[in-house]
Amino acid sequence: MAKGIMMKKFRKVRLALILLLGTFLFAVSIPVTSELVMEKVYDFEMQNKYRITELNEMYKGVPTEYEFGGSKIDIYRILKENESYKDTWDRLVVPAAIYITVDSLTQEVLKDYPVEIGQEGLNQYTHYISYWRVLDKKTDQESFVIVLQMNGAKERMIGNKMEDFVPIEELKYMAITIEEDGTLTKEPFTYKNKDKLQTKLIPPMYFGGAGYYTDDWNGYPVFYFPYLYPFLTTMLGILFIYTAVKKLRKSV
Secondary structure, three states: OHHHHHHHHHHHHHHHHHHHHHHHHHHHHHHHHHHHHHHHHHHHHHHHHEEEEEOOOOOOOOOOOEEEOOEEEEEEEEEOOOOOEEOOOOOEEEEEEEEEEEOOEEEEEEEEEEEEOOOOHHHHHOOOEEEEEEEEOOOOEEEEEEEEEOOOOOOEEEOOEEEOOOOHHHOEEEEEEEEOOOOEEEEEEEOOOOOHHHHHOOOOEOOEOOOOOOOHHHOOOEOOEOHHHHHHHHHHHHHHHHHHHHHHHHHO
């Protein structure tokens, strides 16, 4: 009889440990799992709502001159003479004042921005300036968006040290939107505080595209993420909790 009581206590302790392990796995995994799932739902939502085209995607070398509706978009720059340096990608660049114009009117001026030597069109401005066409599938209305990165342009390698580095979370942007009827609006936003559409208009850089809830889907894959952690650990946590609770109820 005593042996039976001891065995029963041992089973309860074992089940309690399984419950504790399941709770731990679930608690550390579900926040990340939730963000990853929400990001996929967000992607599906945006695909259904918009058709978004980056004109210079994968650096196609599109020209800076572009006509949309009745508007003429263009960029010109004034290079600083006798000044050049290597950027963080070891590319030779020259700082310049870059003028973004719509119908010959200057909308923004980017001062001391790097212009890559040997490139033409939008390629010479790398990810700092991008052109987008955005079609609202519900209204069938299309707009043209110029996205400017407003800081971080002064990053450069000095020897083996990076100077003037700006963390991703502190990047600032400006979206200049031109409607088909010529209406023009400007909206500043940041990498940290952006709406759902603005998220899709941030051009991919060294870290991949931007995420609305999380950037984890856009990072470099590793062998354990995200399938081992957090998806498998979440499922194991649920399984352990369910099994332990079910058996503990039966033993009462």
